[in-house]
Amino acid sequence: MALGKNLLTALILIVTLSLSAQERNKLEEQRRALIEEIKYTNQLLEKNQKRKNLTLNQLAIIKQKIDLRQKLIYQLENDLDGISQQILENQIMIESLKKDLSEIKEEYAKLVYYAYRNRSSYDRLMFVFSSEDFNQAYRRLKYLRHYNQYRRKQAQSINATQTVIKEKIAELQAAQQQKSSLLNERQRESKILSQERSNQKDAVQELSQREQKLKEELDKKQAIAEQLNKQIQDLIAEEIARRKRTNNYELTPEQQLIDDNFASNKSRLPWPIKRGVVTEKFGEHPHPVLDGIMVRNDGVDISTNPGEVVRSVFKGEVRKIFKIPGLNNTCIIRHGKYMTVYSNLDEIFVKVGEKIDSKQTIGIVHTNRDEGIGTFKFQVWREFSKLDPQKWLAGKK
Structure with missing residues (x-):
């Protein structure tokens, strides 16, 4: 035994x-x-x-x-x-x-x-x-x-x-x-x-101690966010109207496949940069300094090294490129009914109508001269619904 x-x-x-x-x-x-x-x-x-x-x-x-x-x-x-x-x-x-x-x-x-x-x-x-x-x-x-x-x-x-x-x-x-x-x-x-x-x-x-200046910066930031939202919503409305005219609201087979694949890759999408730190998360949260004031972010703000390249998180088609004072260049890429938005870029290397692959370079992040740090904003939309980007991106390894 x-x-x-x-x-x-x-x-x-x-x-x-x-x-x-x-x-x-x-x-x-x-x-x-x-x-x-x-x-x-x-x-x-x-x-x-x-x-x-x-x-x-x-x-x-x-x-x-x-x-x-x-x-x-x-x-x-x-x-x-x-x-x-x-x-x-x-x-x-x-x-x-x-x-x-x-x-x-x-x-x-x-x-x-x-x-x-x-x-x-x-x-x-x-x-x-x-x-x-x-x-x-x-x-x-x-x-x-x-x-x-x-x-x-x-x-x-x-x-x-x-x-x-x-x-x-x-x-x-x-x-x-x-x-x-x-x-x-x-x-x-x-x-x-x-x-x-x-x-x-x-x-x-x-x-x-800079309360007044911080309030002014917040007002400016909110005004920029409203301009960005208007540009995105206008594009979404145009895309829906186009589908209505050409295909009775339906996506083409190719667009539907991309839409389905994008949805199935939730929590597995690559990060839009190789290395960075999320400095402001999605949603509503208290201002880090000003008491009693709430701020809202429709995406995430990411800080990174100066001159870092920004890349697409999924294959799709470039649908809009524009510039907003205070936010520099923005690029919007369509993935079926989904949209990814890349804002605050110094340079953009793609063109409207261009089809791009996952991880393809879009442009270069803007470097804040006062900080010496690259910063940009990343958003994910499904038509008019704003989604939390961090729930779509893969965990860092």
Whole structure:
């Protein structure tokens, strides 16, 4: 019975080790991605700090960095919980294996003692030949063979169990070292987070002293957003009217296929830039500085490196290119009944009517001279419905 228990324990151990290693690798990859995102936000902030002029965009990047840092600390805490559980399981497994080993050794000792007492070939032969008939002799001979095989298996089981115990102890020691390292990392990240929150508070206080200017900037921003919305809605109305005239509101087969494919790729669309930070999310939310004032964004604002190229998130047709003072160039691409909108571009490399592929370069993001950072706005529409772009874009890897 001890042999069977040991084999079952070893099998469970192998499966547990495999799953645990996969989970650790996944968590490690996620942690590295978060650390890279934090480094990137630091790079963007350094570009702005050289100009020594605090802006709302810089405040938004500080907030994004704090959010990322909080996610990193939360993941470190989850990792610590997982490692603590792993250490406990290892300790239980080691004790179980040691108990199994003790039982196997005890059984093996009895077998060795029995073999010693019946060690001579003469005794074994007499055991067989003293049988009452041929059938009994055959059974006794078969018993001796099984007995010898069982002894060998017990010896192999002892060696295998001892090896597994050594490996498990080594894994336990490695887990304890990793836990110590993660504890130090969590403490370090918590200290940095505290300092970043203090910096955020100072930034809010500094910006709040420019209340009148911030209100003027907000009014200007809202006026620009209204102009952009009018341009988009006018185009949508034109597209619907065109379908009414030519195809009774229906899409062409090609357009319908693109529409269906776009819809089926929700949460899997590539980002419109290779690297960037969302500095203002979709929807209505409180102003970051002005108390009691709500702001609305019909898309997402993304900050990135100066001169970063902007690309289409899906194949489609360029339907409109225009310029709005304060928002620079905008490009609208149609994907069936869906529209993606790319605003605040310095240059545009495509033309109206041009059919483009997914990830094809559209233009270059506008660089704010006061900040030294590239910023642009990205929107997703389905006819007159405004959609949250982040729900359509793939998660960053």
